[in-house]
Amino acid sequence: MQARSSEPASLEEQAYHQLRQALVEGAFPPGQKLSIRRVAAALGTSPMPARTALRRLAAEQAVDLLPSGTAIVPRLTRAAFTELSTIRAQLEPLAARMAVPRCDRAVVKQLSAILATELSARQAGDPEAVLRADREFLFALYRAAAAPMLLGMIESTWLRRGPMFHDARWLIVTRPPGVTHHAAMLKQLRRGAAEEVAALLRAEIESATAFLLERMPFADDIDRDGQLSSLTLVSPRRPAPSRGAAKPRP
Amino acid sequence: MQARSSEPASLEEQAYHQLRQALVEGAFPPGQKLSIRRVAAALGTSPMPARTALRRLAAEQAVDLLPSGTAIVPRLTRAAFTELSTIRAQLEPLAARMAVPRCDRAVVKQLSAILATELSARQAGDPEAVLRADREFLFALYRAAAAPMLLGMIESTWLRRGPMFHDARWLIVTRPPGVTHHAAMLKQLRRGAAEEVAALLRAEIESATAFLLERMPFADDIDRDGQLSSLTLVSPRRPAPSRGAAKPRP
DNA sequence: TCGTCGAAAGTGTGATCACAGCAGTGCGGC
DNA sequence: GCCGCACTGCTGTGATCACACTTTCGACGA
Numbered sequence: 001m002q003a004r005s006s007e008p009a010s011l012e013e014q015a016y017h018q019l020r021q022a023l024v025e026g027a028f029p030p031g032q033k034l035s036i037r038r039v040a041a042a043l044g045t046s047p048m049p050a051r052t053a054l055r056r057l058a059a060e061q062a063v064d065l066l067p068s069g070t071a072i073v074p075r076l077t078r079a080a081f082t083e084l085s086t087i088r089a090q091l092e093p094l095a096a097r098m099a100v101p102r103c104d105r106a107v108v109k110q111l112s113a114i115l116a117t118e119l120s121a122r123q124a125g126d127p128e129a130v131l132r133a134d135r136e137f138l139f140a141l142y143r144a145a146a147a148p149m150l151l152g153m154i155e156s157t158w159l160r161r162g163p164m165f166h167d168a169r170w171l172i173v174t175r176p177p178g179v180t181h182h183a184a185m186l187k188q189l190r191r192g193a194a195e196e197v198a199a200l201l202r203a204e205i206e207s208a209t210a211f212l213l214e215r216m217p218f219a220d221d222i223d224r225d226g227q228l229s230s231l232t233l234v235s236p237r238r239p240a241p242s243r244g245a246a247k248p249r250p
Numbered sequence: 251m252q253a254r255s256s257e258p259a260s261l262e263e264q265a266y267h268q269l270r271q272a273l274v275e276g277a278f279p280p281g282q283k284l285s286i287r288r289v290a291a292a293l294g295t296s297p298m299p300a301r302t303a304l305r306r307l308a309a310e311q312a313v314d315l316l317p318s319g320t321a322i323v324p325r326l327t328r329a330a331f332t333e334l335s336t337i338r339a340q341l342e343p344l345a346a347r348m349a350v351p352r353c354d355r356a357v358v359k360q361l362s363a364i365l366a367t368e369l370s371a372r373q374a375g376d377p378e379a380v381l382r383a384d385r386e387f388l389f390a391l392y393r394a395a396a397a398p399m400l401l402g403m404i405e406s407t408w409l410r411r412g413p414m415f416h417d418a419r420w421l422i423v424t425r426p427p428g429v430t431h432h433a434a435m436l437k438q439l440r441r442g443a444a445e446e447v448a449a450l451l452r453a454e455i456e457s458a459t460a461f462l463l464e465r466m467p468f469a470d471d472i473d474r475d476g477q478l479s480s481l482t483l484v485s486p487r488r489p490a491p492s493r494g495a496a497k498p499r500p
Numbered sequence: 501t502c503g504t505c506g507a508a509a510g511t512g513t514g515a516t517c518a519c520a521g522c523a524g525t526g527c528g529g530c
Numbered sequence: 531g532c533c534g535c536a537c538t539g540c541t542g543t544g545a546t547c548a549c550a551c552t553t554t555c556g557a558c559g560a
Contacts, residue, residue, distance in 0.1 A: 010542090010543065010544085011543080011544070012543080012544090035510080035511065035512090036511080036512065037510075037511075037512090038510095045544080045545090046544060046545045046546075047512090047545090047546095048543080048544050048545065048546095049543085049544070051302075051512080051513090052301075052302065052305055052543095052544095055302055055305065055306055055309075056305060056306070056308075056309040057309075058306075059305075059306040059307075059309035059310050060309050060310060061399060061402060068511070068512070068551085068552070068553095069511080069512045069513080070511070070512075080398075080399070083397045083398075083399055083400060084399060086344065086348075086397075086400075087341070087344075087399065087400055087403065090340045090341065090344055091337070091340065091341075094336065094337075094340055098336075147333045147336075148330075148333075149311060149330070149333055149334060149337065149407075149410070150333060150336075150337055152311060153337065153403055153406070156403070157399075160399070260512085260513065260514090261513080261514070262513080262514090285540080285541065285542085286541080286542065287540075287541075287542090295514080295515090296514060296515045296516075297515090297516095297542090298513080298514050298515065298516095299513085299514070301542080301543090302513095302514095318521085318522075318541065318542070319541080319542045319543080320541070320542075
């Protein structure tokens with residue numbers, strides 16, 4: 001995986017994209033400390049590219065910074081998750097509304113292909129693949145809006161929520177398959193009905209938010225019983241058991 | 251101005267805040283190149299803090315990066331400005347709606363004081379003071395929403411638009427004083443009417459956008475005559491005449 | 501056995517240096 | 531007089547080092 005198409009980008013760029021991808025896919029547990037030197041060692045570079053990549057992620061709120069300056073994978077509270085969802089419910093339907101008139105046949109075809117992938121992944125019970133296809137479907141739509149700053153802000157909300165799925169990804173596949181409105185959205189999109197697509201998207205965001213608010217343990221939940229340990233038991237001190245490296249791909 | 255209250259923050263933090271403030275106040279002309287070494291020299295530090303501060307601003311889209319990596323003060327096209335305004339029209343009314351129920355007497359008093367400052371500055375014909383008070387009024391309101399990520403995104407849109415006011419700030423005071431809806435917003439806020447405040451704010455954003463779209467020269471405007479030179483004449487090659495330094499406060 | 505102190509490792513910050521790429525500029529030749 | 535080329539300076543990148551600070555772990559003593 002290290003050797004991509006080529007190496008045209010700077011080391012910082014590579015570090016940034018590796019960390020970003022790991023973050024958005026929930027590869028890091030919330031609370032994980034990402035120290036400059038560890039990341040650098042995992043990447044095989046000097047601390048410098050790791051430092052700039054980490055600060056860049058911190059600037060877009062993808063990671064938090066401890067007072068000491070150490071980067072830490074964000075741990076969402078219920079309030080933060082709700083705020084993020086409220087923002088999404090404004091921004092993503094806006095992007096959809098802007099995208100619909102600009103969707104040509106190629107985009108529709110691409111969306112339909114992604115949708116097929118998502119359905120089969122859901123039936124196969126592969127949570128990572130479902131999440132990835134879900135993401136790809138929406139972002140393929142948003143990209144069609146040709147609104148770079150809006151897209152960046154939406155990516156920011158996804159980046160921030162990514163680590164949450166480290167603990168929650170198994171939950172996703174437990175949702176009944178019908179709840180994803182993507183098929184309906186695609187149908188309305190083919191008709192060019194921008195408002196309907198936006199409304200469906202908004203409904204999906206709100207239902208997903210309600211689902212997770214009900215089922216997910218959050219950082220500020222006190223443990224009702226010892227059962228929901230994965231988050232709360234770990235939170236007081238060490239986030240990860242004893243995984244030494246911050247390596248994105250071990 | 252260099253010696254602020256104290257020096258508790260790191261050099262990067264200081265550099266970041268100085269550059270950010272200069273950017274949002276329109277102190278830099280769009281297209282100005284901000285090279286790492288020049289900024290560092292202006293700040294009296296090594297290139298390192300300037301580098302990280304610049305990259306941080308680039309990460310939040312406050313400056314653009316040339317392919318070479320040099321930071322450049324963004325030059326808005328009409329499309330980018332319209333996109334930014336559309337985002338603002340979603341995000342800022344949302345923040346206002348969230349803020350209204352949380353506005354206690356102290357916030358109302360603060361808003362009322364800022365409003366008085368703004369009116370007197372407008373009568374005095376001081377564009378910088380008007381813009382500053384305008385900003386302070388809105389951000390005092392948004393801060394009351396207690397939504398840190400939303401606030402960050404709103405700041406990002408202001409940061410991005412800031413350099414535009416380098417050329418446009420004289421335009422602001424030419425608007426008839428009645429068009430600012432802040433007084434009406436404050437009145438509705440006192441009544442606790444969140445939706446009305448949000449509607450007024452949205453109307454203000456849309457009217458200000460229309461005003462600037464009509465009156466402002468943008469980066470992608472071809473010069474109809476030689477008159478609107480300050481932007482278009484300069485755009486093909488060198489942005490600033492020959493101002494050597496990137497010094498925030500000359 | 502527990503508490504406390506000290507040393508050692510780890511942390512981010514920032515300066516300095518080496519390097520490769522690029523633009524501007526001045527010179528020389530045509 | 532005009533064109534072309536090499537050179538010089540400036541650019542960002544990244545490695546390495548020094549520094550101050552914090553955390554942590556181990557050993558010693560009560």
